[in-house]
Amino acid sequence: MKYRLSRMRAAWLAGCVAVATAAAGDGEAEELMRRVRMSMPDVPLEMEAAIRVIDRTGRPLRTVRAQAHLAPRADGRVARYTLLDGFGGVMQEMTVELGGATADFSFAEGDPPQPAPLPDLFGSVAETGISWMELSFSFFWWPNPRIVGSERVANRWDCRIIEMDCPPELASAAEGNWSRIRLWVAPAYGAVVRGEAWRGGGAVKRFEVQSVKKLRQVYMIGDMEVRDLVSGRRAKLKVGRMQMVSPEYTPEELEELNAPIEW
Secondary structure (H helix, E strand, O other): OHHHHHHHHHHHHHHHHHHHHHHHHHHHHHHHHHHHHHOOOOOOEEEEEEEEEEOOOOOEEEEEEEEEEEEEEOOEEEEEEEEEOOOOOEEEEEEEEEEOOEEEEEEEEOOOOEEEOOOOOOOOOOOOOOOHHHHHOHHHHOOOOEEEEEEEEOOOEEEEEEEEEOOHHHHOOOOOOOOEEEEEEEOOOOEEEEEEEEEOOEEEEEEEEEEEEEEOOEEEEEEEEEEEOOOOOEEEEEEEEEEEOOOOOOHHHHHHHOOOEEO
């Protein structure tokens, strides 16, 4: 009887430790994702970028130019992403309002942009293989993150692997939706360096950060490769000019603020 009670006590204690560890892990995940979200500057940020469709050898096949304007707000940000044609005209424009655990999308097409029905947020944008989900990084605001492991990425970043389920309203919005996402977060920088989108029991898409830009104390993606694990399609997002915009700074202060460091 004593042996049975001891085993029961040990099992109970193990259960308590497991629950406490899970709670601590969730708390750590919440804090890490808060740091990822807070890595955005407290002044508006403008960026120019290019989406390059590449073949299996890495040779570029076509390029789509893009612009982004990110404006902070109390509990999130408002981001406007614009895709341009070869003459600099607007093709598509997506505005994403992020705050709390919600994301509101509004879409426009043409030059000047006119309101249009919302496209598949998980589908390919302008036949590049990259979706609005990857471009907007709105999954940084998905609720209930949890830590599922640790891994060293590219022999340089010690990461915690955070998993989040796709919100029901998004999961039911398109056929190509994701069931969850995994993010490799480097706590030393508060930055995501790898991600995997899952559908059902396996990964269907993977993105890898290949370089990072630092603007003052803000870390932003410099180059990122996105690979469709189902079709094999590959694309690269390359961020070019990046600058803070605020009337509160003098031109000299803005020049200092807008001098990025790459690593």
